[in-house]
Amino acid sequence: MPKRVLTGTVVSDKGDKTVVVRVERRVKHPLYGKIIKRSKKYHAHDAANGFHVGEIVRIEECAPVSKLKTWTVVDRIGTAQVGSVDIAEPETFGSPEPETKDTAEKPAKASKGAKGSGGKAKAEDVAEADA
Numbered sequence: 467m468p469k470r471v472l473t474g475t476v477v478s479d480k481g482d483k484t485v486v487v488r489v490e491r492r493v494k495h496p497l498y499g500k501i502i503k504r505s506k507k508y509h510a511h512d513a514a515n516g517f518h519v520g521e522i523v524r525i526e527e528c529a530p531v532s533k534l535k536t537w538t539v540v541d542r543i544g545t546a547q548v549g550s551v552d553i554a555e556p557e558t559f560g561s562p563e564p565e566t567k568d569t570a571e572k573p574a575k576a577s578k579g580a581k582g583s584g585g586k587a588k589a590e591d592v593a594e595a596d597a
Contacts, residue, residue: 469527473543476521477507485512485539487525510537520546 474489490505509532510525517523522544525537 509534510539
C-alpha cells in the first residue's frame with residue numbers, strides 16, 4: 467500500500483527531532499457551497515533538526531515513532547519567509563514644535579467631560595475661556 471504524502475507549513479520546531487506541520491485543504495461547504503479552508507496539524511519526525519518555522523515541507527506517512535509522531539519529513543519545498551521590519555526615526559513620533567499657549571490649554575479642557583464634575587466645571591471652563 468502506498469504511503470500518503472502531504473505538503474504543509476512548519477508551525478513549531480521546539481521539540482527535539484520533532485516538527486509540527488499544518489496541512490491546509492480546501493473543501494466545499496455542504497450547504498452553502500462556499501469554498502472554505504480546513505487545516506490539521508501533524509507531528510513529524512525530523513532526525514537532524516534541520517527544519518524551522520515558516521518553511522514549506524513535504525511529509526510522508528511512516529510507522530509510529532512515538533505516541534503522536536507517525537509522519538516523517540521528506541524534503542523542503544520552500545524556505546521560511548522573513549518579513550522586513552522598518553523602524554521609523556525617533557523624531558517622527560515626538561512633536562518638533564515648542565509648547566505654546568494652545569497646547570498648554572488642551573489638557574485642562576480634556577478634564578471637562580469627567581464624571582462627577584456636574585454643571586460647575588462647565589461654568590468654570592467658560593469663565594476661563596473668557597479670561
